[in-house]
Amino acid sequence: MSDKKKVLKGFKLPSSYTVLIIVIAIMAVLTWIIPAGAFVDGVYKSQAAHPQGFWDVIMAPVRAMLGTSPEEGSLVKSTSAAIDVAFFILMVGGFLGVVNKTGTLDVGIASIVRKFKGREKMLILVLMPIFALGGTTYGMGEETMAFYPLLIPIMMAVGFDTITGVAIILIGSQIGCLASTLNPFATGIASATAGVGVGDGIVLRLIFWVVLTAVSTYYVYRYAGKIQKDPTKSIVYSTRAEDEKFFSLEEAEKIESKMNGKQKAVFVFFVITFVIMIMGFIPWPDLGVHIFDDFTAWLTGIPGVGAVVGTSLSAFGTWYFPEGAMLFMVMGILIGMIYRLKESTIASSFIAGAADLLSVALIVALARGVQVIMNDGMITDTILYWGKMALSGLPPQVFIVLTYIFYLPMSILIPSSSGLAGATMGIMAPLGEFAGVHASLVITAYQSASGLLNILAPTSGIVMGALALGRVDLGKWWKFVGKLALIIIAITILLLLLGTFLPFL
Numbered sequence: 001m002s003d004k005k006k007v008l009k010g011f012k013l014p015s016s017y018t019v020l021i022i023v024i025a026i027m028a029v030l031t032w033i034i035p036a037g038a039f040v041d042g043v044y045k046s047q048a049a050h051p052q053g054f055w056d057v058i059m060a061p062v063r064a065m066l067g068t069s070p071e072e073g074s075l076v077k078s079t080s081a082a083i084d085v086a087f088f089i090l091m092v093g094g095f096l097g098v099v100n101k102t103g104t105l106d107v108g109i110a111s112i113v114r115k116f117k118g119r120e121k122m123l124i125l126v127l128m129p130i131f132a133l134g135g136t137t138y139g140m141g142e143e144t145m146a147f148y149p150l151l152i153p154i155m156m157a158v159g160f161d162t163i164t165g166v167a168i169i170l171i172g173s174q175i176g177c178l179a180s181t182l183n184p185f186a187t188g189i190a191s192a193t194a195g196v197g198v199g200d201g202i203v204l205r206l207i208f209w210v211v212l213t214a215v216s217t218y219y220v221y222r223y224a225g226k227i228q229k230d231p232t233k234s235i236v237y238s239t240r241a242e243d244e245k246f247f248s249l250e251e252a253e254k255i256e257s258k259m260n261g262k263q264k265a266v267f268v269f270f271v272i273t274f275v276i277m278i279m280g281f282i283p284w285p286d287l288g289v290h291i292f293d294d295f296t297a298w299l300t301g302i303p304g305v306g307a308v309v310g311t312s313l314s315a316f317g318t319w320y321f322p323e324g325a326m327l328f329m330v331m332g333i334l335i336g337m338i339y340r341l342k343e344s345t346i347a348s349s350f351i352a353g354a355a356d357l358l359s360v361a362l363i364v365a366l367a368r369g370v371q372v373i374m375n376d377g378m379i380t381d382t383i384l385y386w387g388k389m390a391l392s393g394l395p396p397q398v399f400i401v402l403t404y405i406f407y408l409p410m411s412i413l414i415p416s417s418s419g420l421a422g423a424t425m426g427i428m429a430p431l432g433e434f435a436g437v438h439a440s441l442v443i444t445a446y447q448s449a450s451g452l453l454n455i456l457a458p459t460s461g462i463v464m465g466a467l468a469l470g471r472v473d474l475g476k477w478w479k480f481v482g483k484l485a486l487i488i489i490a491i492t493i494l495l496l497l498l499g500t501f502l503p504f505l
Helices: 003-010 016-030 054-066 083-102 104-115 122-138 142-146 148-157 162-178 184-194 202-229 237-246 261-281 291-301 305-309 321-338 343-356 358-376 380-391 396-413 417-434 439-456 461-470 474-501
Strands: 037-040 043-046 068-071 074-077
Touching: 016 054, 016 358, 037 380, 043 380, 054 068, 054 083, 054 358, 083 104, 083 142, 083 148, 083 261, 083 321, 083 343, 083 358, 104 148, 104 261, 122 148, 122 162, 122 202, 142 148, 142 162, 142 261, 142 321, 142 461, 148 162, 148 461, 162 202, 162 439, 162 461, 162 474, 184 417, 184 439, 202 439, 202 474, 261 321, 291 305, 321 343, 343 358, 358 380, 358 396, 358 461, 380 396, 380 417, 396 417, 396 439, 396 474, 417 439, 439 461, 439 474, 461 474
Parallel strands: none
Antiparallel strands: 037 043, 068 074
């Protein structure tokens, strides 16, 4: 073996934490090179330079976690705090810690293994479109963190690997976000900013959803089939034994496949927890459904009852991560009581479960630290302005392809779909009109890029959190998903070009 091959074979990509710290540092260096600027009333204006130094780099994750920023020597609360998501993840871990203590999931996994014996890949065909449906309707993203610890052991138990479990959830949900139809965090905000209806362009986005969900599902299905036939084909085969130990995976044949009465009750409340979470997160008012708002207003308005329930009760459709964290905390305690665990056992199991996901919570803060550095250095709007200048006055087909390409790096720098929409759509939509491209197609290009990068980008808390939960190295994930990403890009460009010729879509 040549020296070059030995070096390549021995090379290992740094941990997720190191990668994100390096990216934050690079962004800080760029604040010394890229001129500062800001859009004021829609007009770009140069600003005094705000270069970010060593102190800003090491403070960026802290400011990202707490949602604070330096202003006149004090810390002022902002709306971009990662603490909500981080605390939600910790409460999910605590909840799962209590559930695992009851043994219910072990029995459930054994039951699924036996039920799908000989047709294990059917799970992929069922689950990926379900997650894609959550992505396209309400932007399912960070809240999927609750599903990884549940699904990955199942995938391993039926003969697949950790990458398969991660791919079903991460690719499924983010393909849905890529092809958002009613997603209020992507399509909704972008449409409002661009001054068009959410329904504009929905036919083309439905085509996106059907085609890309089918392609990505087949991609994962095919990979899983290869792993099932030959486990050594797994990209993460070298860590298989460690992963089995970490996820406490036991041979299904050694586990009792019938639940006792208490475990059945735990399972019912386990399912109810996830149903409540999904019902709470779906933005019902944005979909024209107001029954939950009306019911909550009626309940809290009843004299006496409203005071007991709590006048600040949040209706389904208005929930976010604080309410989600509350749900998993309460249900974890309730499940422990249903199983008749001792109070000390409930507490210790909850704390141990939360500790297991602490690394994931820290990843979220590091990922958002990139945007903190860019915003504090005032280079975000400058980059947007350069994109505006580059895309002006182009033919429709060239414009839409370059718009998509423009949004790919922008989605890395601004991984928040709502933040990217709010920051750019007021500029990009008018540019599209000048080039003969309807604003709805510009929105489709934006969300297509954002969705793709939420499968790949190391600055995305969704990506890095999922990989941390699945114990998958970023380099190995890129090796798995690289070909699919190229296929998605090719299909996306073809469908965007179709949109320029058939604007009624």
